[in-house]
Amino acid sequence: MTGSPLDTLRRIARAPRPPAVERCGMCATQVAPEHSHVVDLQSRQLLCACRACYLLFTDDHAHLRYRAVPGRYLGFDGPVLEERDWDELQIPVGLAFLFHNSSLERMVAFYPGPAGATESELDLPAWERIAARHPALATMRPDVEALLVRRGKDGYLVPIDACYELVGRLRTLWRGFDGGQEAHAAISAFFDEVRSR
């Protein structure tokens, strides 16, 4: 049927929306659902990255604004943080991730909550004590890798985007002071995934 000159616009505007595709934050090319990220060291934001753009930022020592997030997962035997460490961190929940922020030139600690990730004070002696017990932590790369830990349970060296993914998942599920049942189930499921990596 021929009709209005505006038929094309009408068709496009009324058509069901195709599922949103994820695009590279650098060059806007379409990326697969499983893709890498780069960290913007100024805004601390994660950007989705296609393979080509990702590879531009893999050098740890380059003076660049962006840094590629590696895919490494590393497990530790037993709890990485001791009860004393947790008490000093004053984190109200039994879950945290720690990483070296190269802009601030120090270690920072975050824990999840309904508002996203909240920073907690982490003093240098406390971190040096933890690092001394686990030599593998010396290989943790600044800005892009983090130590993800559960109080009294396990700890892993993970890519920083995994931490933000966990924070994102928990944000919508978090109820009350300690997160509630759904959040705890999500944490367990997430750590099961991390362990299998």
Added chain:
Amino acid sequence: MTWRKSAARIDALLAASPEGEAVVREVADLYGAGLERLLDLLHARGALTDEALDALAADELVGGLLLVHGLHPWDAATRISHALQGSGVRLIELTADGVCRLSGPGAEDRVTAVAPEVTRVEVQTVIPVSALFSRLAS
């Protein structure tokens, strides 16, 4: 009229590069939201009188754009009757499942232009008595 040329150019450009549709969709959504806001603002101030609304609805370009964004104030039967004015054809019936019955041929395009919800246009065929006789004669 330049807006018709504009619409035809959009068709031609999209035919040449269909990937442009994603951009067109976003832009159309933006303008649609703008049109809706515009009507809301006018309505909130009592400026959207029946007279003003009818003038917008009856305008081919404005009415067409309102239709694109599902904002047209007239129902389908009203739009069709309005579009048929001067054609000598009348709207007999518009069924719930979108069948439009017209009193005569030649106005199908007028209908589809203003009523995308129409699924089929049917023309009532009443053969004039004189035509019957001429067929018998041949």
